[in-house]
Amino acid sequence: MKDVNQEGGILVNQPSPTGRPAASTCTERLALDRVAETRRTSLALRAGLNLADWKRVGLQLSRISDSSTWWLGDWLRYGREHYPRRYRQAVEETALDYQTLRNYAWVAGKVAPSERRPGLSFQHHAEVAPLPRSQQGTWLERAELNGWSRNRLRTEIRAAGRRDLPVAQVVQLRVDDAHLARWRQAADVEGRELLDWMTDILDQEADTARLLGGETPGTGGLVPRQLARLPAAG
Known part of the structure; x- marks a missing residue:
């Protein structure tokens, strides 16, 4: 169940009949109670605030803090899609850390708003986020x-990954700033994450090398070049 506090703040979760807190909704708009006054570098609370109101403000702050990661991620994705050649400068003007924003945007891009x-x-x-979208909802539902x-x-x-999923390997690459900037620019032009862009480029090169070496791309096995050139039977 949900209720509105008397100070006109956001809807606050109240215990459900089962004793488990009710889930928030995607349409819930976030704000702070009027007992809290926000400033750029401070939060002023009304004098004589009771414990219940103080705890409610803390809950609201927690939600706003967590939600802001989604907001920032979606904001960067929008800029990257609509202003691919100018969004980086806009980010620099906000004084936000670009790498942190990229991390937020990566998760926001992998997990659809509906999920x-x-x-x-x-x-x-x-x-x-790294899982196929067909599996994301299942795991999120279990967690909730x-x-x-x-x-x-x-x-x-x-x-579950040890039983069903391929094991991901961590690869570290040392590059100079010039190369990194060049690769990021190329990925940004295509509106893609650097890691995804690099993976596709490497996959293309791997397929080319395997083809030249006598292996049919995607088969995982070696095939004589003569056989690789033959048309499919039938």
């Missing part, structure tokens, strides 16, 4: 229904 669950943190969604923490969700996904 995002207000009852879970941004970090929960970051855990499922079972009250899993981000760490518990990560553990469960890894346990």
Whole structure:
């Protein structure tokens, strides 16, 4: 159940009949109670604030803080899509950290708004972002229904990965600033994440090398060049 506090703040979760807090909705608009006055570098609370109101403000601040990661991620994705040659300068003018924004935008791009669950943190969604979209909803639902923490969700996904999913390998690459800037510019022109762009380029080169070496791309096995040139039977 939800209720509106007397100070006109946001809707606040109240205990449901089952005893479990009700989930937030995607249409819920966030704001602070009037008992809290915000400034650029401070938060002023009304004198004589009771414990319940103070705790409610804390809950509202927590939601706003978590939601802001989604807002920033979606904001960067919009700029990258609509202003591919100018959005980087706009980001620099905001004094926001570009790499942090890229991380937010990566998660926002991987997890569609329709799949995002207000009852879970941004970090929960970051855990499922690398998974195929067909699996994301299942894991998020499990986490929400079972009250899993981000760490518990990560553990469960890894346990399943050892049984069903391919193991991801971490590859470190040392490059100079000039090369990195050039690659990022190329990825930005295509409106893509640098990692995704690099992976596609490497896959294309790998397929070319395998073809020249006598292997049919995508088969995972070596095939004599003469056979690779033959048309399919039938």
